[in-house]
Amino acid sequence: MEFRLLLTFVLSTHITGFSAEISVFVQTGASVQLNIQTQQLPEYSNESKKVKLYPYYKDRVDFNDKTFSVTLKNMQKTDSGLYRARASGETENDIVTYRVSVIDAVEAPVLTVNSNWSSPEPCIFTCNGSNITVSFIYDSSICSPEEVTSSDHYTLRLSCSGDSIMCNYSNPVSWKTDTEKVNELCTVNEGTFCIRSDL
Structure with missing residues (x-):
């Protein structure tokens, strides 16, 4: 069975049928690591480790092909939203969903x-x-x-x-x-x- 792991950016405030969301806050310009629960993943081949990035994320993503964690760099407010990891093969299965909020550092009071x-x-x-x-x-x-x-x-x-x-x-x-x-x-x-x- 071919296995692919996709991380999809979803600009939506509510999606049904997902596992519980994990809220993550990140400072504007900083990096954030999104971890995948690898014990939930099926067997995969070396072909499934290939990474294809959208142009918007070029030079802004590090993918760990052993843990399947994804590090997003130089986060901007427009990057806020839902991120989900989905295993695709004969069936599709959502592994984890993150709600990422990118916010500025506070000004001095x-x-x-x-x-x-x-x-x-x-x-x-x-x-x-x-x-x-x-x-x-x-x-x-x-x-x-x-x-x-x-x-x-x-x-x-x-x-x-x-x-x-x-x-x-x-x-x-x-x-x-x-x-x-x-x-x-x-x-x-x-x-x-x-x-x-x-x-």
């Missing part, structure tokens, strides 16, 4: 404080990501972390440790932090409470 040294009002720290904002009112050296996650997997976390306020902005492929010293920015009073902003 911006941590700001609204305070007035001559005023008894507490400091209000605000952490801004590109698509999320979170704030808390700081009145002492003890505070609880505040975290917001958007529907597109971006997370903004505002927390404190000692006399430092930290703003961490992340997504599944990257993270960046901005830190400020509390005692350099505002007067510390008793009591603490936090408020979360709208997304």
Whole structure:
């Protein structure tokens, strides 16, 4: 029986009849390896190891003919979508399906404080990501972390440790932090409470 292993790029959000999808996130410009469960593969001949690439993937794909893993290089947002490995012979059998999401690294967050040294009002720290904002009112050296996650997997976390306020902005492929010293920015009073902003 002739056996061929095909990796097909599918631009569709929903396909029925597939095995469970494996979600994979990759940073724009990076590489991703898609593994095949070789124990599920039938016997194959040397002829089946031949690789034929579409022009779009020329110089961007490494294929391991022992493990059948595929490494896609220099991934771009247009490469996001469903990738499936299908064994074709007398019958066709889907081996594995990956949902690949190519996303940019996060930009550095911006941590700001609204305070007035001559005023008894507490400091209000605000952490801004590109698509999320979170704030808390700081009145002492003890505070609880505040975290917001958007529907597109971006997370903004505002927390404190000692006399430092930290703003961490992340997504599944990257993270960046901005830190400020509390005692350099505002007067510390008793009591603490936090408020979360709208997304």
